[in-house]
Amino acid sequence: MAKKHIAVIGATGQIGTPLTKGLLSLGHDVTIITRAHNVQKDAKLMAFAILGAKIEECADMHDADAMANLLQGVDTLVASVPGSKSIIQQSEPIWLEAALQAGVKRFVPTEFGVHTQAIEMGDGEVFDHKKRFHDLLLNSDIGWTLFYNGGIFDYFLPNLRFFRKITTFGNLELPIYTHDIEDIGYLAAMAVTDERTINKCVQVDYNALPQNEMLALLKQKWPDYPFEYEHFSSEYITKMKESSGDDITAKKGAETDKERWGINYAIYVINKLVAFTDQTLRTTDLYPDYVCKRPEDALSNAAFVFEK
Template sequence: MGNRDCRRIAVIGATGQVGWALSRELKRLGHEVLAVSRGRTASNLSRLDDLEALGVRTVFQADLTDVNGLTALLDGCDTAVVALRANARLIRELEPPILEAARRAQVRRFVPDEFGTHTKAIEYGVGTLFDAKKDIQELVFASGLEWTLLFPGGIFDYFLPNLRLFERITTFGNLQCPFPTHSIDDIGAICARAVADPRTANKAVQIYANVVTQQYLVDMLVRMWPHYPFTFEHVSTEKILYLKEHGDPERISAKGGAEPDRERHGINYATYVLGRLACLDDPDTLCANDLYPDHVYTTPEEALADPKFVFGEPCPS
C-alpha cells in the first residue's frame, strides 16, 4: 500500500473480538491505526500490549459519552469504526455521542457498530438489538458523513458447534436454514479492506462465504469426533418466539456473550427461523466475494478438525 492510500483510522473498541482483529489487519495494510479503549484492564492488557508491539497507537477514553473528549481524540482521523461489544441499551447510550464527535471532528467516514446480522434488511420489531442498530443507522445516514455497514455473517466461535464456549451442542429452530460463517481472522481481513475502500462508501458489505446449515455442521462434528460423547439440545422455533419476547432482558447466560437472553433469542430468530442473518438482495449491499475475490477463507471443516477449536485446552485424548 502506497502512502497515498494510507488512512488514519480510529477503532473504538479495539480490544474486543472484532476490533482487535480489525486493528491488527489495518496496521498490516499500512494504515495509521488509533486503538481506542476505555482503559487498561486485566482482560484487555495482552491485546493492548499486542497492538502496541505492532506499532498501533493506543489511547484511552473512559467516558464514551463525552463528546468533547471524543472530538479531540478523533481530530485528524479519516475514518471512525465503532466495534464495541454492546447490547441494545449501550448502543443507544454510546453510539450517538460517538457519531456526534466524529461529525464535529470532520471525520470523513463513519462505520457504526454492526458486525453481525444484516440489520439494514431486517424490519423493525424482529429484535430489540436490531431495532437499536437500525435507529443508529438512521442517525448515521442523516449525519452527512460517508458510511459503511459491515455484515460478516456468523463468527466461527459462536456459530460452529464447540465445547470451548458452550457446555453442550445446542441447535435452534430450523436446522436447514442456510447462513454464512467465518473465522475472526477472515472477518478482520475483509473488514480492514472494506473500511478504506472507495467502492464501499455509503454501502453495506456482506461477507458471504462458507454457507452452511446447523444440520451440516452437527453431522460434520460427529463425523470428525466419532468417539466423543457430545450432549445435544434443541431449542424449538416456538421457544425462540417466546424467549425473544419474554426472555430476561438483563441476564446474560451465554458464556462470553454480550447480549442479554432476550436479545440473543432475537438473533436466533433472525438466523434460524427467518433465515436473515445475511442479505444480498438489499440494493445498497455489496458482496465481499465480488469485492475481494482473491481472499481465501478458512473453512468450517478446518475449524472443526482442530481439537483446540472444538474442545479448548486440555483436549481429549
C-alpha cells in the first residue's frame, strides 16, 4: 500500500492505541490530534512520538478552523473515539467540516462495533445518532470508510473483563464474531489506508463462535472453577431497550442505559453485530492471509480468563 498521511483523534483509546501502532508499523505518516495533556495519555503519546508520530494539541476541538489548520496535507482523518451522543452529534460534524475545509480525502467516523448501516432507525438510540451523521457524511464531498470490527474478546468471551459473573445475552446460538484488540487495530490500520475501501463498509469476519460454544469451551478448559452465571433473555433485552432512561449504571463505558440496551438488542436479538450489505467488504476477502488470534486460545489462557 502507498504511504499516506493519517490523522487520528483518540489515539490513546481502546481502539486508537492498536490502530495507531498499526499505522506506524505500516510506515504511514501519523499525526495525533489531542486536546490536552494528562499523565495517562502522555506516556502513550511519548511512545508514539518515539515511533515517529507527530503530536498536535488543539485546545478547542470544536474550532473547525483550528482543526482544519492541523489537517493540512492529511489524506485520511480517523475518529477512533467512543461513539457517545455528544461526539456523534456535536464533535463529528465539526471534524467533518474541518476535513472538508483542509481537503482531506477520506473521513473514518467512530464506528468500530455493530454494523450501523445494516440496521433500521429505531433499533437502538446510539445507532440512530450514527445513521443521521452518516447521512451528512455520505452526502458530503469526501470519501469515507465505515469500519466494523464486531466484538472484542474482553467484552464477548463472555464479558470476562467487565462483569462479576459469566454473563450471556439473548439468543445463545447466534454466531458472535469477536477478535483480539490488537488484531482489530492492525486490520483497521490496513483498511483505512486501502484504496479498495473508499466509500465502502469493512466488516471484520475471521472468528465466529456462538455464546453456547463459548460456555462449553470455558467449562471444558476450567472444569473445577466455580464460575457464576447470569443470562439476560431476548425478551428482557427488548423490554429494557424500550423502557430504560438516560442514567449511566454500567460498570464499563459511558453509554446511557437506553443506549446500552439498544446495543445489546442489535447484537443479541436482531443479530447485527456483523452484517453484510451491498457496500460491505469482508476482511477475509481483503486480507485472506491474515491470521487472527482465536477465541478458543483466549479461553484457554489463564491470564485472560482470571486476570482483570
